[in-house]
Amino acid sequence: MPRIVTLCVALALLPIGVRAVEPATATNIPQAAINAAGELRERALKDDVAYALVDDLTTRIGPRLAGGENDLAAREWMIAKFKALGFDKVWTEPVSYPKWVRRSESAAIVAPFAQSLAATALGYSAATPPGGLDAEVIGFDSLDAMKAAPDYQVKGKIVYLGIPRMRALSDGRDYGTGSTVRVTGPELAAAKGAAAFLLRSVGSDNNRLAHTGVTHFTDPAKAIPAAAISNPDADLLDNMLKLGTPVKLHLALDCGIEGSYNGANVIAEITGRSRPREYFLTGGHLDSWDLGTGAIDDGAGVAITTAAAHLIGQLRERPARSIRVVAFANEESGLFGGKAYATQNHNEIGKAILGAESDGGADRILKLTATVKPEARAAIGQIAAALAPLGIEYDANAPGSGGSDLSAVHAVGMAGLSLHQDTTRYFDWHHTANDTLDKIDPVQLRQNVAAYAVAMFLAASAEGDFGSAAGAFADDKGEH
Structure with missing residues (x-):
């Protein structure tokens, strides 16, 4: 009997409790996807869809106090923009909060x-x-x-x-x-x-x-x-x-x-090629405080992630998984949109393979951190290598919950990727009447779009997962 057959027979005869344990398979990103991500990155650095979006949002809608007079107008604007940019699916999910x-x-x-x-x-x-x-x-x-x-x-x-x-x-x-x-x-x-x-x-x-x-x-x-x-x-x-x-x-x-107000998260999706029910979760919060026009907090975040997903949707070959963008409701007064999303989607949290929200302004991204299963750490390293030409460093020892609204989704089990922006200027204008369009540097905004597009595309193309599952990261202490 050939040696390999003998080994198989011997293993088959072992009691179930003492059979050899299969080593966990490491998550990996195919080289073809890495090559495509390089081209995507260069395209994003020349793309001005994000700037056009935040320009239009701050001009046509302006401040977006949750439950205020511009709340519904902003949601209708977002739905129209998602459809105009060719997203395959657009829908809303209800969010209620004090007005x-x-x-x-x-x-x-x-x-x-x-x-x-x-x-x-x-x-x-x-x-x-x-x-x-x-x-x-x-x-x-x-x-x-x-x-x-x-x-x-x-x-x-x-x-x-x-x-x-x-x-x-x-x-x-x-x-x-x-x-x-x-x-x-x-x-x-x-x-x-x-x-x-x-x-x-x-x-x-x-x-x-x-x-x-x-x-x-x-x-x-x-x-x-x-x-x-x-x-x-x-x-x-x-x-x-x-x-x-x-x-x-x-x-x-x-x-x-x-009293209370009934708002909604606005959600759109670029459908994946072969595993469409699984998705990379991204977005920003659509509401803002009412003193300025909400350009950097968080019109920029909505625009960055929408523009990045739009670029992925234009590729000749889309990634295996879908890209889901959420314009979250009422982040400013208590993360209501993120908490509602987590509640409404927690039973299928494993389908949200990885998530990253943009909510730190519009200046360049400096650092990448992540909270994923150990077997996916090498794949995060591959994403980091693709982001390095953008001047983004990787801290493999720091956690990443995904961002403000996604912290609630991470808490119920979604793996998190955090793209940390330079906030040197951000807190000069944050929550003030100075939160206006002129604070956005188009060059730095494009770097954000490129980073999100690359990270989203590579994660959605990965062979294997990043560990998302109900309760998977219950012990994570979050970002510092």
Whole structure:
């Protein structure tokens, strides 16, 4: 009997519990796909579809506050653009959330020296009484300092958090610290009996423009007025508090929650060649804050991923799997679109082989990170090699959840790929009236499109998967 047959017979006679375990097959990207990705990359670097999209969105629609007057118009615009660009399927999935409205806002120091302040209400802030409120300011330089203060010192006063100004850094790492204060501070101040909450803007600029952003109240009925003031005005208030004389402030906010709103994620797909039910998941969030026109946050992200998918759809031979682009609803006030997508698609999360969302502005991508199964790490390395000519580095030791909205999808089991943009300029304009089209550099925008097109195409062409499955990454601690 030939030796190989003898071995097969012997293995067949082994009890099931002691049979040899087949080694896991490594995910691999065929060389033909890598060659095609190089051509795709060069085409993307000459393509201006993304710029045309964000130009049109900011011109025709403008600011897109979730549940606001432009919410439906933006969705209809997105549906029309997906169809015009030749996507094979376009549909919507419902997303519901509280409807918060902003009508007017103002703030001023009334004593010891009268000074006006550039202020803006934070999302989910309550309104002040008609005509506004006047109260003494009590200042703290951190959340811990406020927590440690006796309640009687805070009661009836306007709590001011004079946190350090954000630094302009390429990785934007200061934002997490500042946004935590913005989100949690007002509720903590309310629990101590504060009349209102005021915050140094979470931004790296020195413009006299305030940065808005969401806050959180577990019980909306217990919400208090909450606002941010510009960095120069925060410096002014800090200086006045240092004098040791009581500082009194007038705050007038006309805003608040008006019931609930039924919105939707807008979804489109470029159908894959041989495994169409599996897909690379990408997109950006269609909503924006209402102070600017939402160009960098996140019109650019929607445009980048849509343009990249459109280029893939024009190829002579499409990848095996589909490319799915989602224009997510209401990311700004609590990731509602991403959470709804995760809930509605969690039973088939394994079909979302890998995901990457663009939500960091429009400046160039600097770094690639990923959270995938071990057997797919080499394939991520292949993607990284194809992105290297774009100046993108690969950190194989750092996780990647896929982006803001996709963090919710990653949490239920989708493998994540994160393309980290240079945010040195981003937090100068983020959540302000300065979020406008002129901040977008067309050359850097094309580099983003090229990176997404290459990553999406190669992942969708892979032989093998990246580990997406229900609960697959439950222990992932996410990006730093």
